[in-house]
Amino acid sequence: MNLCFLSTNITSFVTDPLSHEFMRKALLMSSLVAAVCGFLSSYLTLKGWALMGDAVSHSVMPGVVVAYALGLPFSLGAFIFGVGSVALIGFVKQKSRVKEDTVIGLVFTGFFALGIVLVSKIKSNIDLHSILFGSPLGISLSDVKQTVFISLLVVMLLSVFRKDLILYCFDPRHAKTVGINVLFLHYLLLTCLSLAAVVGLQTVGIVLVVAMLITPGATAYLLTDRFDNMTIIAVISAIISSVFGIYLSFWFDLETGGSIVLVQTFIFLFAFLFAPRYGIFKFKKLFSNY
């Protein structure tokens, strides 16, 4: 009796939201975005680009605003400012004695502030809240097209240059020695980062998009010693977080972006505590004798 009641409850927990068009779209698009960001996150965590990811994702803000104001695809503006911020970071670092992490912090907050000021000055229908915190429930049709296109592009680039990018993250000097164009790979990874930040900010917003770009990779890193498995785990954990986060936000009326990232963080915490080999409690020791 009780059990029957529970199962009906769970079924409706899952199926009720699916009766809404906006929820189906949100679930689908967020899963796609999560998969792309998760895919990329396995490279970024190994390359040590967490701060870079944070910088790029914040720096795209003025690009988004300007693109909206000019009626251009917002991804174009975001992309230009994302790559531009990194170029500027490199330039300032090279020409001054200020340390790199200081330069990164300095440049991205500058861009971010510019974005906020622009939103307040340019009279348009930009919703500051949806840029900062994401709006997966209100994705428009043109956004869907852009997101699908960018996602496919990033996945294609990461797949074609997969082995080169792994080598670039692992041992760039060897890559250079055997005649592989390291500078190209650097900008390729940067381009993918900017593009992923652009699609990611729709679901969780600028403030939290860096979580999409590093947390799944960090979780996967604790669970495996194989790069391929790491990518698969990162993608799966990212998709699960997105779906579960959206459900939580639907049923308990929570901010969607925050819910998604919180679920990601909990999955990381779980791996941190219970990962068989690298967790705090090494369960492998209990189960096996090696």
Next chain:
Amino acid sequence: MDKLNYKSYRIEAENICVDYHGKVALYDANLRLKAGQICGLVGMNGAGKTTFFNALTGFVNISKGKIRINGESLKIAQQDQAIAYVPQSEGIDCQFPVSVWDVVMMGRYGSMNILRSPRESDIQAVKDAIDRVDLMELSSIPIGNLSGGQRKRTFLARAIAQRASILLLDEPFAGVDIRTEKLISELFIQFKNEGKTILLSTHDMIHVREFCDLVLLINKTVVAYGETSEVFTPENITSTFGGMSPDVSFGPES
């Protein structure tokens, strides 16, 4: 592939200078090595040993001077897979999720297609290389689970798989076990007989006497260069180490 021409130089570095953001790391350095020669690169920490390697691999740009590899430019040498670099363990992220096999396969990337999909010949080259460093049983193990010596052998296998004619080794004997040390020593003799050119940096004076035909003493620039028996004198070594005697022994004969 490996043209054995004992007359021409494998490595020619002429008056090379390297600076990082205006700070001079190496200046007016010269080096000429032929096929089948083993040269020891000796100097203090910060004397420019790694910088020298970086310049020869093209990882940093030289601000002055000229580098010719097999008579060609560095770019052509890179495309020809002429140079292999065996890094110091500290220069590598040991926790990176790749296996021994993966790392050795990276030695073949330069001669593969854009997707880096291995051909039969690449697989064979990787197998042979892993076999030569005696790591066959561990080939599927992640490098994070290896000992320092096994990791060193992995990177040596990568250089073998690359089939380069020039090997650059940064501290090949640092932090390795006796077995690995013996294996590397044997490989050096084989490489020499195969006509490979080897440049290795080391802190250990005994190794220099043992393997190196030539020695290059540097302290931001070349202090002395020549046959080990002539150049590797206590006076030269003392001046290389800036007036201080090195903290390692000279071996029983001195």
